Amino acid sequence: MGFCISCGQQHQDGIRFCRFCGNQQPGEQLLARLRQEAEQLHYLRVQAQALAQQQQQQQQQYSQNQYNQQPRW
Ligand SMILES: [Zn+2]
Numbered sequence: 868m869g870f871c872i873s874c875g876q877q878h879q880d881g882i883r884f885c886r887f888c889g890n891q892q893p894g895e896q897l898l899a900r901l902r903q904e905a906e907q908l909h910y911l912r913v914q915a916q917a918l919a920q921q922q923q924q925q926q927q928q929y930s931q932n933q934y935n936q937q938p939r940w
Pocket residue numbers: 871872873874875876885886887888889890
């Protein structure tokens with residue numbers, strides 16, 4: 868059982884339009900889109916974390932390089 872997103876009346880699962888108010892209900896397409904968006908957000912978050920790690924590593928490498936490049940006299 869689901870509830871109409873517009874009028875709140877209870878209706879059967881899997882219907883496309885509310886039989887009380889006629890509003891379109893979130894169908895599989897919308898659910899799939901939401902799922903896709905959630906996956907994208909997850910992907911972006913993972914990417915941002917990877918980027919932050921990369922930058923940290925680069926900074927570490929940079930400071931190491933600076934140390935190595937110090938003139939030795
Ligand atoms: Zn309705």
